[in-house]
Amino acid sequence: MNxxxxxxxxxxxxxxxxxxxxxxxxxRLLVLQALFPNISLENISNSDDSDVMQMALKSTDNVIDIHHAGTTMRFLTAYFSSQAGKSVTLTGSKRMKERPIKILVDALRDLGADITYVENEGFPPIKISGKKITQNQVTLKANVSSQYISALMLIGSSLENGLKLTLDGEITSVPYIKMTLNLLHQLGIDAAFEGQIITVKPKTDSVDKQTLIVESDWSSASYFYSIVALSPVGTLITLSSYKETSLQGDSVLASIYNQFGVETTFKDNAISIHKVEEVSKDTLITLDLVNAPDIAQTIAVTCFGLGVACDLSGLHTLKIKETDRLEALKTEIEKLGGQVHVTDKTLVLEPSGTINENVAIDTYNDHRMAMAFAPLALCTKLRVNDAEVVSKSFPEFWSDLEKIGFKIINN
Ligand SMILES: O=C(O)C1=C[C@@H](OP(=O)(O)O)[C@@H](O)[C@H](O)C1
Ligand SMILES: C=C(OP(=O)(O)O)C(=O)O
Structure with a gap:
């Protein structure tokens, strides 16, 4: 759909x-619920990635296709490895077969898991023969993806001897590790993250019956921050349901968008996003996004729409996400008339002037490419190719934009 x-x-x-x-x-909670069926969940994401997680956890098939869902692939690799007697092959989209999983597979094998590569060494598809895991100490590289670490933490308390992870090197996407830790704590699981060491104690008694309510998605909120930033002073959008103290690192948006003249107020489980002042054209936005990689595309495009320069660092994980997001951003912003310089971990955008009209944005099977560029419709006429990609995280994205006044035509 274009x-x-x-x-x-x-x-x-x-x-x-x-x-x-x-x-x-x-x-995370779906995996934890599979391990501790006593818990109930509310406001579960209706994203493709969470649908596929639910499907996979129920599946009795020998081959499970998790499409583009990175967390699903990584979390299930650990989960199925620890399910004695279960044998399953996890596969995914063409891109998933290019997204590395060796660090996690090596760590699980060191713990005694039985995993083999079906096609290319280091990448899905993988065949897992679930086993009882009793070894509990492993060291793994921490600067490629935090998802490997969360995957191990999620199963830690269900293992006879728990887990002790030693993280090697710089730790990337730390808030996602803290989110995992916090959810474990909410279930009464004894776990700690101190320096380079993570410990998860085995949970011998059952988890208390309880309902956990999932907060709405802050990465999805980023597109509305961008819309408000690109709108006239006075524009106000309210989003629900959000908390002032979030488990999601992308809630840093509220303070980042202050630099774009956007203020956030929290009231009654909602956030009001308000444009209070214009941003001067000679502003330079400098940010290290190592803790919030998923909002890099939104921020780069907001800057481009406002004509201001940015210097973004901490982006080394962007090359192994749904697409190489650094190259994709450069190509698409340059089609619109901007000038972008990328390395393997940084993106620099030059200040810009007019935005080219009627450009067709390619989305590279990446939901965030479609959603990050859409707010530019406030500045120019634009087209988005394969717009349905948004369903990976935010199926109602286009209908929500229509609700707030965007005019969308199916080509
Ligand atoms: O654990 C998670 O839920 C995620 C961790 C991050 O990945 P990396 O740790 O690979 O950066 C993030 O980009 C992804 O969208 C979701
Ligand atoms: C990187 C993302 O997801 P995943 O790694 O889970 O595919 C994302 O949603 O931006």
């Missing part, structure tokens, strides 16, 4: 959008 976005203006009246649950929290 779409055109007419140059839009959002309606100046109280605008309210309800966003589905965080896919990161949901996918």
């Amino acid at each position: 779409i055109s976005l007419e140059q839009s203006e959002i309606i100046q009246e109280p605008l309210q959008v309800t966003i589905t649950g965080s896919k990161s929290e949901s996918n």
